[in-house]
Each structure stands twice: as structure tokens, then as C-alpha cells.
Amino acid sequence: MRGGDVNGIRQAAGARELELPVSAEDRLVARYAALAIAIHLIEATLPSPLPGIKPGLANVVVQLVLARHGWRAAAWVAVLRVLVSSLLLGTFLSPTFLLSAAGAASALLVLAPAHACGRFGPVGLSLLAAQAHMAAQFTLAYTLLIPHAALLALLPVLMTAAVVTGLAGGIISEAVQRTATGPGR
Numbered sequence: 053m054r055g056g057d058v059n060g061i062r063q064a065a066g067a068r069e070l071e072l073p074v075s076a077e078d079r080l081v082a083r084y085a086a087l088a089i090a091i092h093l094i095e096a097t098l099p100s101p102l103p104g105i106k107p108g109l110a111n112v113v114v115q116l117v118l119a120r121h122g123w124r125a126a127a128w129v130a131v132l133r134v135l136v137s138s139l140l141l142g143t144f145l146s147p148t149f150l151l152s153a154a155g156a157a158s159a160l161l162v163l164a165p166a167h168a169c170g171r172f173g174p175v176g177l178s179l180l181a182a183q184a185h186m187a188a189q190f191t192l193a194y195t196l197l198i199p200h201a202a203l204l205a206l207l208p209v210l211m212t213a214a215v216v217t218g219l220a221g222g223i224i225s226e227a228v229q230r231t232a233t234g235p236g237r
Contacts, residue, residue, distance in 0.1 A: 085136070095110065104213075108217045114160075115221070118167055119167075130159070159184045175226055
């Protein structure tokens with residue numbers, strides 16, 4: 053214990069500073085979350101052909117973390133991405149935040165058993181996650197924000213977009229995983 057430390061709280065010049073232990077996993081999650089947040093912020097600047105359709109490349113980071121470090125680390129990256137991105141974009145606790153959180157949570161809930169069973173590769177996992185993400189967002193939007201039957205006409209378009217973005221994300225994830233591990237490793 054250093055001088056001035058009391059139970060992990062350092063006192064200096066009348067101020068109190070709390071020191072929390074930081075593990076290697078914490079640092080790893082922080083790095084991946086920062087990458088996912090940066091990608092999310094870049095995507096937020098891109099024009100969208102329809103409301104609710106974005107490339108979802110930040111979710112590729114979550115998939116990579118899932119493959120390399122497990123579900124717990126992937127869940128932390130997803131949660132931090134949603135929270136920090138919403139704070140930086142000024143959407144925290146707005147409908148946009150709720151839609152993003154619902155999509156991320158749904159994708160994580162689908163990824164947990166799908167990854168654990170070992171039957172899906174990166175493309176399959178990405179397709180499942182994208183479909184779950186879009187389904188959760190659509191359900192929340194229809195239930196809470198726009199409970200109008202005309203919204204149902206968009207469902208096939210949105211789910212098709214989820215297939216396209218999920219496929220693209222899965223191909224990118226597979227390529228990055230292959231590059232990171234190298235052939236035959």
C-alpha cells in the first residue's frame with residue numbers, strides 16, 4: 053500500500069481518487085468496444101436508404117470477440133457500444149437508443165446458443181444475429197412507436213436488408229478471423 057492509500061482510495065491534496073483493479077480482459081474489452089464505437093459513429097453519418105437500415109459493421113466486432121474471447125466479453129462490447137455511442141450521438145434513452153439496445157440484446161441472446169452449439173460459422177452466426185436484431189427492432193417499433201398496420205408492409209424489406217447486411221458482415225467476419233489465425237493454424 054502506498055502512502056495516503058486507504059482501502060483502494062488515494063487521498064491527495066484534499067481530493068479522493070478511487071483506484072479500481074483493471075484486468076487484462078477489461079483492457080481487451082475496452083479496446084474492442086472502442087473499435088465498435090468508432091465504427092458505429094462512422095455508420096451514423098452514412099445516409100440510409102430506409103429508416104432502420106444500416107450496414108451493422110460494428111456488430112462484426114462483437115462477432116470477432118465472441119469467436120476469440122467468448123460470450124461474456126462479446127456481451128460487454130455490445131453493451132458498451134450501445135451505451136457510449138448513444139451518449140456521444142445524443143440519443144441516450146431516446147427511441148433510437150431503445151431500438152439499438154433491443155437489437156443488440158436480441159442478437160446476443162441468439163448468438164449465445166448458436167455459438168455454443170458449434171454448428172454455425174461466422175456467416176451463419178452473422179445472419180442469425182442480423183435477423184434477430186432486425187426482428188427485435190421491428191417488434192419494438194411496431195409495439196411502442198408506430199403501431200400502424202402500414203408498418204407491416206416494410207417488414208419484408210427490412211428482413212431482406214438484414215439478410216444482406218448479415219451476409220456481408222459474416223463474410224467480413226470470416227475473412228478477418230481467417231486472416232487473424234492464418235491458414236492451418
